[in-house]
Amino acid sequence: MDNRYPRPGTDNKISSDIIVNEFGGVQKIADGLKSNMKTGIDPKSVSERQHIYGKNFFPPPKIKSIMELVLENFEDKINQILCAAAVVSIIIGLIQHPFPEGLIEGTSILIALNIIIFVNSGNNYLSEKRLADLVKLSDKQEVAVCRGSQETETIDSE
Numbered sequence: 001m002d003n004r005y006p007r008p009g010t011d012n013k014i015s016s017d018i019i020v021n022e023f024g025g026v027q028k029i030a031d032g033l034k035s036n037m038k039t040g041i042d043p044k045s046v047s048e049r050q051h052i053y054g055k056n057f058f059p060p061p062k063i064k065s066i067m068e069l070v071l072e073n074f075e076d077k078i079n080q081i082l083c084a085a086a087v088v089s090i091i092i093g094l095i096q097h098p099f100p101e102g103l104i105e106g107t108s109i110l111i112a113l114n115i116i117i118f119v120n121s122g123n124n125y126l127s128e129k130r131l132a133d134l135v136k137l138s139d140k141q142e143v144a145v146c147r148g149s150q151e152t153e154t155i156d157s158e
Helices: 014-020 024-031 043-054 066-073 077-096 105-137
Strands: 144-147 153-154
Touching: 066 105, 077 105
Parallel strands: none
Antiparallel strands: 144 153
């Protein structure tokens, strides 16, 4: 391993001067990137660069599906206890009372549990969707660049 560079998590920081000197100076770095120090990148090479390196953006966060959010609710201990209580209540109700009346309490618990789970899942889905939209908006920014002349033009950072 190259000991000139610190390991992640250490307090050492690499100075940009060290990096520039390591690669032969600013001009050598610009030459390696096929860029001109005064006029920037040749506008004809932009699509080729995008093809090689990809666009300049982070992919949006993955939004969980409604089913994933519903199943996530069953990891909650309270919901597990309510589900078990509903099953036990149905069993006890059927032992003590005839068929339709024995289901009332357990079914009531299951209906309440379903309402809780679907409302919670819907709220979480909307929250994740809003967060993804905010992240998408925050990525939008304009930057000034040189494309073949000393005049700057403003483009989307992507």
